[in-house]
Amino acid sequence: VQLRRSHTVDQAVQASREALEIAQKAGSQRPLALALQAIADVHSDLILRDMENGLKPSTDIVEDALNAALDAAALFEVLGDDEDYAVAFVQISRLYQAVGGACEDCRVAALLALQAAERLGNPRVQGQALLAVARAYIHLGLGLDARQAAKEAKRHFQKLQEDDQGLVEAKKLVRDSKRLKISEKYEKEFEQCWRQLYSEASTPLPPQPQEQEDEVSCQMRAAIVSFPEALGIELKWFVWNSIWHAANTRLYTALLLDPGDRKEKFESAERDRERMERHQLEVQRGGLLPIAILQQLGQQAEAAGKAAAETATANANARVLNSTPLTIPVKPKPPQLDARLWAHLLQAVRLAATAVAVTLTDSLANDSSCSEEEPDTGSCTGGAPPPRLARAIDFAGCGLSRTSGGPVVDIAKLARVAEERRGGPAGGGGGGGRGRG
Structure with missing residues (x-):
């Protein structure tokens, strides 16, 4: 599965499928969770690369990757693996953004990632979760909340001094949130001005009957x-x-x-x-x-x-x-x-x-594929459009299978196990899985 960007797309997709087949034969939860996450990881990578190139993947393709990630998150929750659970929900939040219109789902997924990261206490994972929260708030048009999350992520990455890419994205999100905050300011002023x-206390005049039209015109x-x-x-x-x-x-x-x-x-x-x-x-x-x-x-x-x-x-x-x-x-x-x-x-x-x-x-x-941190490498020039990379997954997550007719993951069972483990109502990844199913 480590093929991903370094090898061909077909090899990466095939490797993730083989990983799932091996995990299903093993019958153990952790290998199955890792294999599902690998499938979601590979396909999410292809979806995001298409979007970077201005190609919008179909909703079905995005939802396939989303369901695989939700199944993986449900398994990580049962296993008590906060790190992989947080990483999965960071990815889920990005995929909800790709779906379009799923603003609240995008925010909830990012906050679930942040909760798990805070339980874990890992600064790197916390930084990635905060980036997801900032992206979600920008997606919702909440500039002030986005800026706070992005600045907190920036502080985490500055302490680490090892994740330059995370620091660059945090700085970019701070700038984006400032612009959004300015937009919010003008929107609020427009609302106040209009009021x-x-x-x-004023009441609208009732519609006038036709015979009174001349009087109303006067x-x-x-x-x-x-x-x-x-x-x-x-x-x-x-x-x-x-x-x-x-x-x-x-x-x-x-x-x-x-x-x-x-x-x-x-x-x-x-x-x-x-x-x-x-x-x-x-x-x-x-x-x-x-x-x-x-x-x-x-x-x-x-x-x-x-x-x-x-x-x-x-x-x-x-x-x-x-x-x-x-x-x-x-x-x-x-x-x-x-x-x-x-x-x-x-x-x-x-x-x-x-x-x-x-x-x-x-x-x-x-x-634009050019940015202030990334100089123009030629991708902004004309020429033939890049080929589409994203493709459908051969199975559907959330307890369904297109190939064998049997369940890949029993989400309802996982939710019950997670509830017993926490001693409280089911939620998190299990709830998210049922929602998508």
Whole structure:
């Protein structure tokens, strides 16, 4: 199994399969746990290498590796092996990130790894677990929590003075968390700014019947100075998703990204558009705002989103967060709006666009295979795309087998044994295994 990166992919995969066959014949828990971890290790390595090359593995392939790792973790828990249990859950957390959308599972796996590492008291394993926690918090968009975990990991690796790669990653995660913290700051300011547009005590006007349309139109001709709360909330999310839609669309159409990243931005833009249109429809259903104002606000948000994408691209290329300032073209004030209200709306749009620009800068910088610690080795240049490495595993974990029809690991039994060993409710790896099964 030590083949991995040093030999061919096929040899590494075959060696891990043979290890599992030998362990199953032996009928002992520890060899089986190590063999399952070896399979998860090899396939996780291939999945992450594909992702580094901009190739997104299928969900089935990722979940196969995830299930093997969960089975291994369940066995390590039964054996009382905190070190291998922690290492397994560090890997599980990374795989949940690869699945996409499993944010909470990613965080829980990282925290399980950290708990085991703290019981063990091994600084190296603690450092790796803290890196997993920091990555999970960044995945969740929690900049402050991510920074604390990354700084703690950095201290562990500095004490060790032997894991340069871990120290480099810890420093990178500290920087990433700072950017995320800045993005969080602007998002919160956007929320606070928007709440000033309406009062919580205000109540929305009821939708007006058709025969009162002329009267309502006359009332609307007076300058609008604030919004009812219900309308304000819908408008807020309309603006937010409009900015993201425009930004992702700009990145997709600019042809600056590789095909895999362009496809991802296109899919993100489509999701943003669906949310934007849903909130727009809610505003229109309420009949509380002239269509002209909504269109003008949408155009302002679109201009802000395009500006955010252009600023993020320039800053990512320069590898400096604020090298290019955010410049947003300002649309004229709609006649029906009070001047102070429009100025407040422009301020809120700018804060939202700044948060989007910071988030995209970090995303675009991380998408590149070059980094500040790693000089350009030629992998960033053009040419034929690298071949896919990740492939399906020949069995499914969590108590199922595709080849023989028999169980590879009885997760329910392992959970009971682990509960008896701890003298408490089953959890950890056994619980995680059942969840995936």
